[in-house]
Amino acid sequence: MQHSWSRYLRLIIALLLGFFLVGLWFGYPLVGLTLGLSVYLVWTLVQARRLHHWLQHPDDDDDAPGSIGLWGEIFDGLHRMHQAHQHSRDLLQTRINRVQESTNAMRDGVIMTDAEGNMEWWNWSAEYLLGFRRDTDRGQPIHNLIRSPAFKAYFDARDYRDPMDLKSPAKPHIHLQIQISLFGDDDRLIVAKDVTRLFQLEQMRRDFVSNVSHEMRTPLTVISGYLETLSDNMDDAPPRWRRAIGTMSQQAERMEALITDLILLAKLETGEQHIDDRVTDVGALIRQICSDARAVSGENQHVIETDIGERHHLFGDENQLRSAFSNIIFNAVKYTPAGGNIRVRWYTDREGAHMSVKDSGIGIDPIHIPRLTERFYRADPSRHQQTGGTGLGLAIVKHVLLNHDGTLEINSHPGDGSEFICHFPRSRITEAPIETA
Template sequence: MRHALTRHLRRLLLLLAAATGIGWLVGYTLVALLIAIAFYLGSTLVQLARLHHWLTSSGAGVDPPESTGLWGEVFDDIYRLQKRHFSARDRLQTMVNRIRESTNSLRDGVVMTDAEGAMEWWNHAAEYLCGFRTGKDRGEYIYNLIRDPEFRGYFDAKDYSEPLEIASPARPQLRLQIQINLFGEDDRLITIKDVTRIHQLEKMRRDFVSNVSHEMRTPLTVISGYLETLSEQTESIPPGWQRPLATMQHQANRMEALITDLLLLSRLETSERRTGDAVCYPEPLLRQIQQDAIALSGDQQHRITLSIDDSHAIQGDENQLRSAFSNLVFNAVKYTPAGGTVQIRYGVDDDAIRFSVTDNGSGIDPEHIPRLTERFYRADPSRSKETGGTGLGLAIVKHILYNHDGHLSIDSTPGQGSTFTCSVPIERIIREGA
């Protein structure tokens, strides 16, 4: 290109020199120069017109106009750039087509929307699961097609740490799990899974546990009653039978506690989250739990303190909250050595109502903490046998907090103790005059 530009400048200078010479000979130097410049500008405009026509009206792969000199090299360079551009475009289009084909083969639905929720693209599975229509719903807001208040709130909240489970808008018999990921400038990539089978299996499991627990309660009550009657007849029972009867009575009590917790957990899992109309007064509730914990401590003489920084009533089910808070406090008493300290705190900060229980017991290894709220999970099975725990307490706490839009956090250091904190939204406080 540099050599072509040099040759072009030489030709222009030769043209001007020749025009100057001819003009001097005929006595019209200025006129000759103007004619030469006009000729040069005219030829340049012709080449620009040819370039414009080629760029605007030709398709991919059309040869450039024939030309020489600088303009010939400009045409050739642009043609080479075009070929590279079209080649890159074809590769990208091939890649996009493969991505679309592979995405359409997925059993899970995939939807792309902009930041406002306008639908840009979706695959075949999303059409089946949600009833989207190709060619008609493009540009529609997704929350106008999935008309579920929970989905709209989930979409707008931008907190996608947990998936949302709702019924399909097109096929109510299907249960869908929706997960949203942000990309670009708050655009959304939405994945939709059919979890109907898992939902049905979970319902069958809950029903089974509930039914079995109900059926076991009656015979267990009978057994416990007879064992209690026999244990009172100490004079007529041979000494060799007294210890087996005491052991049977202890195991029957454990079984009864287990059934009670299973039934409570079953009710929590199947009941609707309607706790907004109930009113709970935390202060008398916590003082009663403190007294119960002192009674549970008995001869072990734990130091159990209570700190209440806010006395406002809150929206919540008192019985459920009593069960959650007492579970945490009683666990702290059971797993703290004699003479240890259990601190109960209740207060409100900028964004949540918080109830915490701190002990100076043996603590929990970090590897166990993520699984502590699973049913029957025990960080130390031998300790649980000593304390008579059912392994369902923290699972019950988790479900109660879920019913109150809250969550449980656990902080523990082996050898130093643990802190269990219940957090529920600050909007649940009932202000005076509200």
């Protein structure tokens, strides 16, 4: 490049010197020099105009304008850059087209928006599942097309660890699972999956469990009534009859507890049970449950301690909270060896309110903890056979906490006991109601 520039500079000097000598021959050296500079300036402007026209309309002629000297090398360099740019653009466009074609082949809806939620691109499945229109919806805020407060809250929360369920705004019979991911400059990639079949299967399961539970309650009530009558008149019966009827009575009670839990869980899952939010004295509730737990402990003589903080009023459904807390506390009694310690604590902090139940039992292997709230999941089936557990208690706890915007934390290791903590948000903490005269 340095050699080309030197040669080009020598040509310019030779051109000007030639015009100068011609002018000197005619007796006007300055006029000759000025004329040479003018010719060079006009030639330079012509080359600049050709460059500008080519840059403004590169598709009119793929080849750069031809020239000599420095301008020729500039045109050649720009032409090579233009060719490389076109090659990269074509390669990138090919990849984009392939990604779009493969995305359009997906059954899941895929939508890309900017940080504000303005629609940038979506595939064909998104048009079918969500009713988008390619000719009018591009650039529209997605909140104008999916008019759901829950979706807007999920979109703005930026906490996308868990998906959300949503009915299709265009086809209400379609149930969707929405998952959002962040990419680029806070842009969003939204995936909408059709889970209608799973929703229907889950609904069928719930209806089946609910219906069967209700149908079983009537014959079981009759059986329990006759067993109770037989138990009251067994003074003269043979011992083996008394043992048989006693065993049947125990199993009938266990079946009744199972059916009661199934019906309660079905109501919690389907939302049939109305949430009666009111100010609840959690301190008094925990003390009452602990008193019942001491009675259940009986000869096992568990040491049950309570530690209730000053702010012990919660806005929630007292019956549901009673069910959740009693399940956790009674489980601690059932699975803690005789003479063990159980500490029930209620406290508040900057994060919210918390109810902790810590026991000195044999503990649970951490591998089982993620599944403990599943229906009928048993970390140790033999323990449930001995204690008569239904396997539904922690599932009920999970749904009660969901109804109260809370979460369940489980900490346990074999040999170190277990701790179950119910977390409630600060918005649920309240003051005692003012008594009116």
